Amino acid sequence: MTDLTNLGVKAIRDGVASGDFTAREVAEAFNANVAAAAELNAFIVTTPDHALAAADAADAKRAKGEDLGAMGGVPIGMKDLFATNGVQTTAASHILEGFTPHYESTVSQNLWDAGAGMLGKLNLDQFAMGSSNETSYFGNVASPWRKEGTNAPMSPGGSSGGSSSAVSARLAPAATGTDTGGSIRQPAAFTGICGIKPTYGRCSRWGVVAFASSLDQAGPMARSVEDCAIMLGAMAGFDPKDATSLKADVPDWEAGLSADLSGKKVGIPREYRMEGTDQAILDSWEQGKEWLRDAGAEIVDISLPHTKYALPAYYIIAPAEASSNLARYDGVRYGLRDLPDGAGLQDMYAETRAAGFGDEVKRRILIGTYVLSAGFYDAYYNQAQKVRALVARDFDQAWAECDLILAPTTPTASFPLESLNEDPLTMYLNDVFAVPASLAGLPAMSVPATLNPDGLPLGLQLVGKAFDEQSVLNAGLAIQQRAGFHHAPEKWW
Amino acid sequence: MSVDKQTVAKIAGLARIKMGDEELERMVPELNNILEWVEQLGEVDTSDVEPMSAVIENSLRLREDEIDADPKTAGGRRDDVLANAPAAEHGFFGVPKVIE
Numbered sequence: 022m023t024d025l026t027n028l029g030v031k032a033i034r035d036g037v038a039s040g041d042f043t044a045r046e047v048a049e050a051f052n053a054n055v056a057a058a059a060e061l062n063a064f065i066v067t068t069p070d071h072a073l074a075a076a077d078a079a080d081a082k083r084a085k086g087e088d089l090g091a092m093g094g095v096p097i098g099m100k101d102l103f104a105t106n107g108v109q110t111t112a113a114s115h116i117l118e119g120f121t122p123h124y125e126s127t128v129s130q131n132l133w134d135a136g137a138g139m140l141g142k143l144n145l146d147q148f149a150m151g152s153s154n155e156t157s158y159f160g161n162v163a164s165p166w167r168k169e170g171t172n173a174p175m176s177p178g179g180s181s182g183g184s185s186s187a188v189s190a191r192l193a194p195a196a197t198g199t200d201t202g203g204s205i206r207q208p209a210a211f212t213g214i215c216g217i218k219p220t221y222g223r224c225s226r227w228g229v230v231a232f233a234s235s236l237d238q239a240g241p242m243a244r245s246v247e248d249c250a251i252m253l254g255a256m257a258g259f260d261p262k263d264a265t266s267l268k269a270d271v272p273d274w275e276a277g278l279s280a281d282l283s284g285k286k287v288g289i290p291r292e293y294r295m296e297g298t299d300q301a302i303l304d305s306w307e308q309g310k311e312w313l314r315d316a317g318a319e320i321v322d323i324s325l326p327h328t329k330y331a332l333p334a335y336y337i338i339a340p341a342e343a344s345s346n347l348a349r350y351d352g353v354r355y356g357l358r359d360l361p362d363g364a365g366l367q368d369m370y371a372e373t374r375a376a377g378f379g380d381e382v383k384r385r386i387l388i389g390t391y392v393l394s395a396g397f398y399d400a401y402y403n404q405a406q407k408v409r410a411l412v413a414r415d416f417d418q419a420w421a422e423c424d425l426i427l428a429p430t431t432p433t434a435s436f437p438l439e440s441l442n443e444d445p446l447t448m449y450l451n452d453v454f455a456v457p458a459s460l461a462g463l464p465a466m467s468v469p470a471t472l473n474p475d476g477l478p479l480g481l482q483l484v485g486k487a488f489d490e491q492s493v494l495n496a497g498l499a500i501q502q503r504a505g506f507h508h509a510p511e512k513w514w
Numbered sequence: 515m516s517v518d519k520q521t522v523a524k525i526a527g528l529a530r531i532k533m534g535d536e537e538l539e540r541m542v543p544e545l546n547n548i549l550e551w552v553e554q555l556g557e558v559d560t561s562d563v564e565p566m567s568a569v570i571e572n573s574l575r576l577r578e579d580e581i582d583a584d585p586k587t588a589g590g591r592r593d594d595v596l597a598n599a600p601a602a603e604h605g606f607f608g609v610p611k612v613i614e
């Protein structure tokens with residue numbers, strides 16, 4: 022029998038439905054891979070019993086001839102930012118260590134309702150703040166990929182680095198991610214997998230630990246465009262419990278997949294040709310244009326003039342929202358409490374937060390508190406919100422000339438762990454191509470394109486109009502079919 | 515604009531994060547690097563722009579005026595709400611004595 026852990030979402034779902042193998046066999050195979058991959062540190066907790074129970078439920082349904090659901094019999098990894106009933110949920114922070122929700126996030130509930138099971142809770146950058154998975158309280162996540170000829174552990178990207186590492190290493194066929202400023206797309210690009218951030222509001226934020234609420238958006242990470250389409254369909258949908266949830270029908274993205282791009286115009290933003298971008302990435306961008314042209318698309322040059330300002334605006338807006346959202350960690354209602362003898366309430370807050378938050382989280386809370394403080398609000402926060410409006414306007418104007426945008430996902434390939442953490446700014450630049458779509462709330466996807474000369478994966482990014490995930494997925498499919506990216510990391514863990 | 519140690523101490527106080535001298539000193543250049551870098555936003559002419567408040571056009575909904583419409587967010591779940599509290603007592607959140 023073929024190795025079941027090489028199969029993706031669609032192959033597993035269809036194989037279980039047609040009786041080629043049982044869901045239990047699938048869950049057992051992935052549970053075994055998870056248990057044998059402790060060196061990657063991709064999971065904070067594993068939940069093999071959850072995966073087995075969901076598998077048994079799928080097998081029982083099949084025996085009765087019932088419909089198995091869009092994700093029937095598929096075990097997945099759950100980023101530890103989603104609240105899961107009865108299973109520790111930490112956002113990779115000490116301040117939430119031991120927190121066991123008594124409720125289930127809407128997105129995870131939607132996935133269980135569609136027949137999926139959970140292999141475990143995936144590691145991430147603390148509170149999703151980071152681009153390398155080095156800020157987790159539970160340790161760095163290693164990418165399964167290595168630079169040719171070296172053994173140095175590489176970054177799986179961040180913040181959804183546990184997700185990217187697990188999916189790439191065949192510990193899970195797919196995983197949830199969340200994207201605030203590139204946290205699905207950048208790790209997907211670093212590990213040679215696909216990941217899509219849908220239009221802001223498609224996936225409910227209810228039960229997702231909040232980082233920057235106007236930007237946070239959940240999405241799937243998997244090894245093919247089809248698998249992303251299936252899983253996004255299962256995750257998305259209107260939720261009255263999230264005030265910014267979109268009251269819009271969820272299209273059948275899987276059924277709508279087509280790699281024929283005839284009549285589509287794909288814009289190439291000239292401002293994305295930035296200094297410091299690897300030559301191999303520029304080459305893959307050229308190749309991407311050829312692939313899309315071959316699929317019938319017309320390539321047009323466009324301009325997004327405020328691109329340069331998107332990242333600094335993001336690094337005001339996201340910390341500002343974070344400083345407000347993270348005010349809830351006070352040692353009173355859940356999570357850590359640090360109460361020295363004789364301390365009062367205010368001391369307890371300050372001690373708890375000092376002990377519970379990591380350095381990067383503290384840095385961003387301080388920046389956020391500063392830019393929102395009296396006297397600086399207009400100069401920083403308001404100006405950033407105005408620049409955000411201009412970044413969004415750039416996209417609106419671009420849609421007069423094109424239907425989609427093609428760009429690199431990241432300016433470089435993955436880097437060795439601990440090689441960039443001296444300087445937060447250099448780390449932030451990793452998301453320079455990802456952040457503009459986040460600020461504008463647009464659907465955006467990374468698909469693997471090729472390997473660079475060091476043998477590391479590179480991704481291409483597609484950005485679409487609001488609500489038009491279908492065009493993004495279709496162009497992703499066109500690239501997938503032409504790129505023929507079938508590389509897998511060589512097992513060393 | 516740049517921050518000095520005293521300003522960082524004030525912000526940390528506002529954010530309720532205790533920081534010792536050494537940590538405050540380490541934060542000063544880190545925050546200043548970031549603040550210097552975001553200063554470039556001042557170059558952008560935003561005189562005719564409203565600050566963005568909603569990224570996707572979406573109107574705020576009103577829900578039906580119905581008690582406990584969704585059991586997940588309804589009342590009557592005191593024990594669930596308190597289950598993760600570090601010090602729940604007598605059905606309340608326990609905190610150190612507050613006397614002002």
